[in-house]
Amino acid sequence: MFGVARGMEKSVKRDWWNEDCAAAWNDMMSFRKEVRDPVSGKLPDLHRTTCKAKHRAFKKVRKAAIQEIEMEDMRRRIKDARSNPRSLWTWLRGGKPPPCGISDINAFTERFWYGRDEAMPQ
Numbered sequence: 001m002f003g004v005a006r007g008m009e010k011s012v013k014r015d016w017w018n019e020d021c022a023a024a025w026n027d028m029m030s031f032r033k034e035v036r037d038p039v040s041g042k043l044p045d046l047h048r049t050t051c052k053a054k055h056r057a058f059k060k061v062r063k064a065a066i067q068e069i070e071m072e073d074m075r076r077r078i079k080d081a082r083s084n085p086r087s088l089w090t091w092l093r094g095g096k097p098p099p100c101g102i103s104d105i106n107a108f109t110e111r112f113w114y115g116r117d118e119a120m121p122q
Contacts, residue, residue: 016065024058
C-alpha cells in the first residue's frame, strides 16, 4: 500500500489521536532529533530534563485526549441505554448476560410459594 510505513498496514486506528497529540509528539521528536548525538545516538545530560518535560507534556495531552474519547463513548452508551438498558449493563459487566437460573418455572414457583397462607396459583 502506498503512503503507509512497512508493517503499519494493519495497525490499529487510535480514535483519541488528535491535533494536540500530533503537535506535542512532533515537538518532542523534533527536539530529540536536534539534540541527539549523531554518533552515539544518546541525549546529552544538558538537554535530558527538557526532553523529559516534553515527554511529560505529550503524555498529559494523550491522557486528556483518551479521557475525552472515553467520556464521549460513555455518554453515547448511556443515551442508547434509554432504549436498551440491558446492553449497557452487559457492557458494564464486560460480557454476555448470564443465563437464566430458572430451569423449571413450576419448581421455582413451588419453592418460593412454600410457607404462604394463600393457595399456590395454578
